[in-house]
Amino acid sequence: MPKKGTKVIARNKKATHDYHIEETLEAGIVLTGTEIKSIRQGRVNLKDSYARIKDGEVYVVNMHISPYEQGNRFNHDPTRERKLLLHKQEINKLIGLTQQKGYTLVPLDIHLRNGFAKVELALAKGKKLYDKRAAIAKRDAEREIQRQLKERIRG
Numbered sequence: 001m002p003k004k005g006t007k008v009i010a011r012n013k014k015a016t017h018d019y020h021i022e023e024t025l026e027a028g029i030v031l032t033g034t035e036i037k038s039i040r041q042g043r044v045n046l047k048d049s050y051a052r053i054k055d056g057e058v059y060v061v062n063m064h065i066s067p068y069e070q071g072n073r074f075n076h077d078p079t080r081e082r083k084l085l086l087h088k089q090e091i092n093k094l095i096g097l098t099q100q101k102g103y104t105l106v107p108l109d110i111h112l113r114n115g116f117a118k119v120e121l122a123l124a125k126g127k128k129l130y131d132k133r134a135a136i137a138k139r140d141a142e143r144e145i146q147r148q149l150k151e152r153i154r155g
Helices: 013-018 033-040 088-098 129-154
Strands: 006-011 019-029 050-054 057-061 082-085 103-113 116-126
Touching: 013 019, 013 103, 013 116, 013 129, 019 103, 033 103, 050 088, 057 088, 088 103, 088 116
Parallel strands: none
Antiparallel strands: 006 103, 019 082, 019 116, 050 057, 050 103, 057 082, 103 116
16 A cells, blocks of 8 residues: 555555555666656556566566657667566565465555655465456456445435
């Protein structure tokens, strides 16, 4: 959940559907000038992105930031790996947890706070197909209950 004074740019809606979210943390992200301009315009997609740990550093992979229109030759590669800024003890904790079976790092959203781009990173465990179906059934049941209550109040 973003803190007060933040503007959410993009959310990864599939993450909560495909994964059980165990823990979240906020990380800064290393960007080029044209990337931050594209993010401020809202031209970012987190759909198939994930984070991985390489050489004691955390990188986000497959996060698509569209090229900036006025960027000419200084534009960036849209899906390059981008380094996340975390404290060393946070990285060590994530290394230990992601080595356990089934855990992965998934970006939930990207937002601006005080002019800086931040990524909400989640430690998540993949859902099975029956878990996804149960979640959909539960959501549909809650919608139906709300619809019935609304009709009773009106009726």
